[in-house]
Amino acid sequence: MELLELEANDIRVVGIHGRDGIGKTTLAKIIYDKICLRFDACSFLAEIEQTTQQPGGVRYLQTKLIFDILKKEYEVASAFKGVRYLKEIFRKIKVLIVLDDVERESLLKDFVGAKLDWFGPGSRIIVTSKEGRVFQDFVARGLAHIYNVILMDVNVAFNILWQHAIGIGKSDKLRPYVKIEKSDELRPYVKIVIKIVKAAKGLPLFLKVFGSFLHGKGLEDWVKFKNLIQQFQEDPQKILRIFYDALDQQQKQMYLDIACFPPDVDYGIASCMWHHYVDPRGAIGVLRDRCLITMEKEKIGMHSMLRCLARKIIREGFHDPGTGVGLYLPAIAEDTNEGKKGTDHLNTEEAGFDIPPNTTFLSLGDANIGGHFADALMNVRWLHWQGCPRDAINIHLEKNENLVILDLSWSKVTESWEGWKRIKMERLTVLNLTGCVDLLVTPSFSCCPNLELLILERCSRLVHLDPSINDLTLLVTLNLKSCSELSMLPVEMAGMNALKELLIDGTAIRELPESIGKLVRLQILSATNCFSLARIPGSVCGLEALSELAMDDGKILELPESLGNLHQLSRLSLRDCRGLRKLPESIRKLGYSLKELDISGTGISRLLNSTISLYNLRVLKMDSCFLREFPDYIEDLISLEEIHASWCRSLQGVIPPSVSRLHCLKELRLRGTRISSITQEIWYMHRLETLDLLHCDLLQELPTLCPPGLSNLYVNPDLKQKMLELSENSSWWHLLQ
Numbered sequence: 048m049e050l051l052e053l054e055a056n057d058i059r060v061v062g063i064h065g066r067d068g069i070g071k072t073t074l075a076k077i078i079y080d081k082i083c084l085r086f087d088a089c090s091f092l093a094e095i096e097q098t099t100q101q102p103g104g105v106r107y108l109q110t111k112l113i114f115d116i117l118k119k120e121y122e123v124a125s126a127f128k129g130v131r132y133l134k135e136i137f138r139k140i141k142v143l144i145v146l147d148d149v150e151r152e153s154l155l156k157d158f159v160g161a162k163l164d165w166f167g168p169g170s171r172i173i174v175t176s177k178e179g180r181v182f183q184d185f186v187a188r189g190l191a192h193i194y195n196v197i198l199m200d201v202n203v204a205f206n207i208l209w210q211h212a213i214g215i216g217k218s219d220k221l222r223p224y225v226k227i228e229k230s231d232e233l234r235p236y237v238k239i240v241i242k243i244v245k246a247a248k249g250l251p252l253f254l255k256v257f258g259s260f261l262h263g264k265g266l267e268d269w270v271k272f273k274n275l276i277q278q279f280q281e282d283p284q285k286i287l288r289i290f291y292d293a294l295d296q297q298q299k300q301m302y303l304d305i306a307c308f309p310p311d312v313d314y315g316i317a318s319c320m321w322h323h324y325v326d327p328r329g330a331i332g333v334l335r336d337r338c339l340i341t342m343e344k345e346k347i348g349m350h351s352m353l354r355c356l357a358r359k360i361i362r363e364g365f366h367d368p369g370t371g372v373g374l375y376l377p378a379i380a381e382d383t384n385e386g387k388k389g390t391d392h393l394n395t396e397e398a399g400f401d402i403p404p405n406t407t408f409l410s411l412g413d414a415n416i417g418g419h420f421a422d423a424l425m426n427v428r429w430l431h432w433q434g435c436p437r438d439a440i441n442i443h444l445e446k447n448e449n450l451v452i453l454d455l456s457w458s459k460v461t462e463s464w465e466g467w468k469r470i471k472m473e474r475l476t477v478l479n480l481t482g483c484v485d486l487l488v489t490p491s492f493s494c495c496p497n498l499e500l501l502i503l504e505r506c507s508r509l510v511h512l513d514p515s516i517n518d519l520t521l522l523v524t525l526n527l528k529s530c531s532e533l534s535m536l537p538v539e540m541a542g543m544n545a546l547k548e549l550l551i552d553g554t555a556i557r558e559l560p561e562s563i564g565k566l567v568r569l570q571i572l573s574a575t576n577c578f579s580l581a582r583i584p585g586s587v588c589g590l591e592a593l594s595e596l597a598m599d600d601g602k603i604l605e606l607p608e609s610l611g612n613l614h615q616l617s618r619l620s621l622r623d624c625r626g627l628r629k630l631p632e633s634i635r636k637l638g639y640s641l642k643e644l645d646i647s648g649t650g651i652s653r654l655l656n657s658t659i660s661l662y663n664l665r666v667l668k669m670d671s672c673f674l675r676e677f678p679d680y681i682e683d684l685i686s687l688e689e690i691h692a693s694w695c696r697s698l699q700g701v702i703p704p705s706v707s708r709l710h711c712l713k714e715l716r717l718r719g720t721r722i723s724s725i726t727q728e729i730w731y732m733h734r735l736e737t738l739d740l741l742h743c744d745l746l747q748e749l750p751t752l753c754p755p756g757l758s759n760l761y762v763n764p765d766l767k768q769k770m771l772e773l774s775e776n777s778s779w780w781h782l783l784q
Contacts, residue, residue: 048078050192051171053085054764058163058190060155062182063175065196067352068252068283071175074196075145078173084739084761086143087167090115092158094310096148097351101309101433105157107457107482110505112158116142134165141169148351149176152184163190198249205244207251211258211338212240239269246273246280252350253286255338260290262336287356290337298330302339306357307408309431311346315524316500319451319476320408320428407449411435425449430470433457437464437485444470456481456502462490462513473497481505489513497521499545504528517542529553534579541565552576552597564589575599575620588612599623599645611636622668623648635660647671647691654678662686670716673697682708693718693739704728718742718761725750740766753778 050061063071072093083089090112098104116137149155159165159172163185166172174181185191199207247253257276261269272289279285294302304320305312314331321327331347334340341348349357409424410431424444429452437459444450450472456479460466472478472495479502480486486506492498492515499521503509509530514537516525522543527533527550534555540546540562547568552575563569564586570593574580581602587593588609596613597620604626610616611633617640621627627649634641635657642663647670659680667684668691675697681687682705690712692698699721706715707728715732716739723745729735730752737759740746744763749770760782762770767783777783 060191062193068250070251087141088116089143091145141167145173208254208258212261246276259337314345452477454479502526524548526550571595573597618643620645689714
């Protein structure tokens with residue numbers, strides 16, 4: 048925090064430097080969460096080194112960066128154009144950017160420029176890297192500061208390992224080991240843990256994996272593990288191999304699979320690889336509980352050290368089929384001479400590549416496949432061919448009965464691509480065509496009748512969906528996000544009666560067809576940034592399974608009066624629908640279901656009395672509205688956990704005492720309003736964790752007592768200084784320093 052010096056108005060990089068597994072990314076996430084509200088816009092780009100090894104990786108990350116900061120899609124045609132665009136739009140914006148796992152100086156300059164002149168004053172860029180040379184040029188010019196992550200304190204390391212080994216939940220108070228050691232029952236375990244902590248050398252990754260492995264095991268197993276760890280403590284790969292060997296065959300196969308997958312792959316896609324397994328979700332749970340993978344919002348991730356171990360095991364399997372993974376090689380195509388990934392512009396037949404016959408996951412990058420590989424591809428279940436050439440005519444997958452996932456994203460395929468005829472897709476479950484900008488019309492889907500997930504995201508020139516899409520009776524998800532030229536959906540959609548997710552965000556669609564009301568299983572309808580969408584048909588209100596409806600940035604002037612018939616609706620987002628002036632009275636019928644309501648940026652100036660019935664509402668967002676006051680009945684919304692009313696410039700006066708009766712409230716955000724006083728009863732809000740009063744210029748003082756659970760307070764610097772000068776005994780003192 049000292050190196051960031053947030054009060055300074057310069058632009059600077061702060062590098063977090065340290066060895067693998069020491070906690071650089073974790074530290075970056077904690078700092079990011081702590082300070083993100085102080086910036087105009089923020090972006091966290093994870094696993095940059097791994098992502099940029101994929102075709103179009105830099106372009107993808109630059110596009111994500113633009114979206115995070117501008118909240119709208121912009122397709123970066125090339126890295127050079129991305130740089131130019133970033134420089135033009137970001138100069139006036141105070142941004143916080145985290146670039147995680149940058150191992151090349153050139154990559155750092157791809158995202159922040161050589162002179163740090165792309166961003167507005169006060170911007171901060173946090174970069175994690177195990178390579179110190181990444182920062183050298185910036186440090187030499189006084190543009191960067193380095194934080195070297197040191198090994199963890201032995202007491203803290205003990206507590207982390209103990210927490211994972213004994214299984215204490217995050218909400219439980221962790222006893223320091225000096226107290227634990229006094230217990231006769233636990234003393235033998237404590238002595239072992241002390242030795243294991245020493246062998247872990249203060250690396251959080253090891254501490255978590257070690258502790259998770261020991262969880263539920265007896266003293267004898269603890270002793271055996273300690274002896275093994277001490278034997279291999281100078282070789283991290285051998286230590287990690289212990290945890291791999293302890294998995295059953297199915298868990299091993301899934302672990303090796305995940306190591307080959309792209310970073311942060313969606314579980315919904317990955318799980319299609321494992322449909323033939325008995326309990327894939329259970330196996331994923333084991334890998335997660337043992338800290339061999341991470342799972343956040345259904346995205347599967349893996350630490351680089353664990354990924355390296357897996358790929359080493361796979362390489363051993365290529366050259367020694369007699370090893371434990373010889374029967375199953377979820378592998379990347381290897382060069383038999385050099386052992387390098389086949390991801391360059393090449394023809395595999397000419398380059399002497401070998402694809403083992405048991406390969407089930409194959410990543411080819413821009414490579415072309417020679418004809419003599421037909422038999423070797425018989426077991427491929429996931430073909431990851433990002434950057435597939437337009438003239439890829441040598442492919443022979445007509446006999447493959449196993450292909451379930453075909454990923455051709457960011458490639459040059461068109462509706463007339465020869466590959467559609469050369470790939471057997473009868474069992475295909477996932478078709479990913481993300482970023483296929485040459486695709487004007489979708490191919491016929493008659494060749495893949497069992498499709499469950501169709502991704503056409505960012506096909507920016509797509510104008511027409513083939514009518515055969517309505518024959519996909521098993522389709523669960525249709526993703527058309529950022530197909531910016533697509534102006535209409537098929538008139539008839541009833542055939543897709545298994546559809547649960549319809550994502551049309553960022554399209555040019557003007558209206559939804561009436562037949563959408565026949566999608567009886569539809570749960571999520573997301574149409575954010577559809578700037579031409581002006582009306583929601585009444586048939587939508589017949590979707591009894593609908594749980595999420597998002598229409599942000601639409602031209603909608605009113606909602607159907609029958610909206611209250613959506614008895615399963617839990618999230619309704621209407622952010623920046625500026626022409627919307629009121630909610631329908633029938634919203635009261637959603638009292639049992641609605642948990643999140645976002646009317647930020649709409650023309651709504653007051654909440655109707657009908658919203659008093661929303662007693663299950665957890666999150667209420669009203670940012671940048673014309674709201675003049677909180678409704679008198681606010682206390683009746685007893686389940687509220689978050690109130691967002693920032694930049695409501697008409698909101699003024701005193702926050703009423705009734706707010707203090709919201710005993711579940713955790714966040715109260717009033718940034719940029721004209722409130723002048725906070726009720727003294729705020730002290731009774733024992734669960735309140737975040738209070739945002741920044742830019743509340745009329746607020747001259749805080750209540751006498753601080754809510755006991757408050758951990759995040761945002762106020763103007765002058766008010767902070769005034770409160771600090773009043774008394775060191777103030778209950779706000781610890782938050783104001």
